[in-house]
Amino acid sequence: MTGLRLHEKKTLMALRMLNGRASVDDVVERSGLAHAAVMRAALTLSERNLVKIHEQKWRVAILNEEGEHYAQYGLPERRLLRALLRLGGEAVVDEAAQEAGLNAGMVPLALGWLRRKNWGVIKGKKCMLTVGTEPSIGVDEKLLATIFEKRSVKVEDLDEDLKRALETLRKRNLVEIEEKVYRELELTEEGWRIAKKGLEITEEVTQLTPELIVSGRWRNVKLTKFDVTAPVSAIYPGKMHPLQQIIQRAREIFLEMGFTEIRGPLVETAFWNFDALFQPQDHPAREMMDTFYLAYPQTGRLPSKRLVEAVAKTHEDGWVTGSKGWRYKWSGEEAKKLVLRTHTTAETIKYLATHRKPPIKVFSVDRVYRNEQVTYKHLAEFHQIEGIIMDKRVTLRDLMGTLKTFYTKFGIEKIEFWPSYFPYTEPSAQAVAYHPKLKRWIELCGMGMFRPEVLAPMGIKYPVLAWGGGLERLAMIELGLDDIRMLYANNVGWLRRTPLCQ
Numbered sequence: 061m062t063g064l065r066l067h068e069k070k071t072l073m074a075l076r077m078l079n080g081r082a083s084v085d086d087v088v089e090r091s092g093l094a095h096a097a098v099m100r101a102a103l104t105l106s107e108r109n110l111v112k113i114h115e116q117k118w119r120v121a122i123l124n125e126e127g128e129h130y131a132q133y134g135l136p137e138r139r140l141l142r143a144l145l146r147l148g149g150e151a152v153v154d155e156a157a158q159e160a161g162l163n164a165g166m167v168p169l170a171l172g173w174l175r176r177k178n179w180g181v182i183k184g185k186k187c188m189l190t191v192g193t194e195p196s197i198g199v200d201e202k203l204l205a206t207i208f209e210k211r212s213v214k215v216e217d218l219d220e221d222l223k224r225a226l227e228t229l230r231k232r233n234l235v236e237i238e239e240k241v242y243r244e245l246e247l248t249e250e251g252w253r254i255a256k257k258g259l260e261i262t263e264e265v266t267q268l269t270p271e272l273i274v275s276g277r278w279r280n281v282k283l284t285k286f287d288v289t290a291p292v293s294a295i296y297p298g299k300m301h302p303l304q305q306i307i308q309r310a311r312e313i314f315l316e317m318g319f320t321e322i323r324g325p326l327v328e329t330a331f332w333n334f335d336a337l338f339q340p341q342d343h344p345a346r347e348m349m350d351t352f353y354l355a356y357p358q359t360g361r362l363p364s365k366r367l368v369e370a371v372a373k374t375h376e377d378g379w380v381t382g383s384k385g386w387r388y389k390w391s392g393e394e395a396k397k398l399v400l401r402t403h404t405t406a407e408t409i410k411y412l413a414t415h416r417k418p419p420i421k422v423f424s425v426d427r428v429y430r431n432e433q434v435t436y437k438h439l440a441e442f443h444q445i446e447g448i449i450m451d452k453r454v455t456l457r458d459l460m461g462t463l464k465t466f467y468t469k470f471g472i473e474k475i476e477f478w479p480s481y482f483p484y485t486e487p488s489a490q491a492v493a494y495h496p497k498l499k500r501w502i503e504l505c506g507m508g509m510f511r512p513e514v515l516a517p518m519g520i521k522y523p524v525l526a527w528g529g530g531l532e533r534l535a536m537i538e539l540g541l542d543d544i545r546m547l548y549a550n551n552v553g554w555l556r557r558t559p560l561c562q
């Protein structure tokens with residue numbers, strides 16, 4: 061018969077010598093093959109109708125550690141009973157427990173079962189026997205001893221009484237039930253025909269080495285055929301968390317596009333997080349609801365007086381910008397407050413304060429915090445992708461093009477730009493993407509051109525394109541998730557199943 065591989069031939073021959081039917085273990089022994097090799101060969105042979113696989117399943121009961129302990133030292137109620145007998149039939153519970161050598165955790169169990177087995181009663185702190193002599197060994201204890209002695213017993217072999225006792229022991233968490241499979245292989249008629257003819261067993265080469273190729277010996281040896289579609293057990297190598305992979309990818313794409321990375325501290329003054337971005341001090345986003353304020357230390361340091369005064373005046377009356385400002389009295393104390401940054405725009409504006417010459421292309425991928433209810437689409441701690449472009453003549457179109465390129469490189473096809481509002485940009489927009497699984501548009505980032513009220517105090521004379529948005533939202537689309545919390549749940553099954561991204 062052609063097309064049979066070495067292991068299959070050896071399995072057939074072993075079965076022939078074993079009179080056509082044998083357990084897998086016997087075939088293993090006779091053929092000298094590994095167990096897994098025989099099983100694999102048996103599967104192929106049964107597909108070709110040369111071997112029939114007989115399978116028998118049964119359950120065995122085995123003791124766990126606690127069960128073994130009780131099998132050796134007796135069930136706690138039996139020990140308590142014997143102790144009470146020694147103490148004359150009644151005693152204070154603590155005393156009886158000590159006499160029985162039971163630790164505190166076992167006492168309630170022992171008392172409970174003493175009562176259930178009608179061996180004794182508890183009255184206040186005392187415990188007294190209702191039996192005068194020691195009751196004989198129960199079915200549960202007999203079974204415990206049998207399993208201990210034989211290591212395991214077949215559940216199917218037990219009679220009704222013992223089965224009931226087994227159930228009790230299982231509920232007491234002393235035994236475990238395991239499934240066993242017994243397999244026998246049998247030659248079919250066709251299998252016999254082939255095996256009887258005798259099969260030529262030539263050793264096969266499983267690995268093509270450079271030596272075989274160079275010497276030309278590969279022409280004469282028999283190379284093993286491999287079924288590359290055969291099922292194998294899954295292997296789960298260690299790998300980077302999917303979210304970290306996406307963070308890395310975002311970085312790489314920005315770098316590819318000519319951006320430089322900037323990073324800043326997680327704790328910022330309200331000045332950088334809000335004031336420098338022309339967000340009035342009574343802006344709702346500043347309220348405790350959204351922002352985490354630090355309790356200790358409560359305040360940080362403000363930048364140069366010149367810059368602080370320019371920001372203050374812009375808030376109050378527009379300063380030199382032509383704007384009317386927000387028309388209120390700006391407070392330095394409010395601006396000094398420390399917050400967990402609510403967005404990474406705090407870092408881009410801070411960067412602009414010290415970098416005024418075009419061209420500038422910087423980005424950050426970093427953590428931000430918001431005091432929000434955690435839901436399927438909101439987290440209180442998450443990452444933002446942020447960036448700015450400053451040049452002599454850039455417009456919102458450039459920003460739309462840049463973002464379209466960025467998200468397309470990420471594999472997101474359906475992007476649209478919708479009008480929006482931010483206190484620090486004009487015009488303002490948002491980039492949205494269609495989430496195929498959620499069947500709706502989700503916001504990718506806010507974007508716009510920094511207002512003169514933001515730029516003038518920093519001394520910037522050129523247009524600045526800015527954007528910032530959630531990274532986890534992007535991850536949701538990428539990974540096909542409908543619940544953002546999965547990214548932080550450490551669900552091992554999901555982590556294993558999620559492939560490495562390219």
Ligand code: PHE
Pocket residue numbers: 402403404405482485505506507508526527528529
């Ligand atoms: N900071 C905004 C946010 O957190 C996003 C944004 C950044 C909007 C820059 C416009 C310009 O949602």
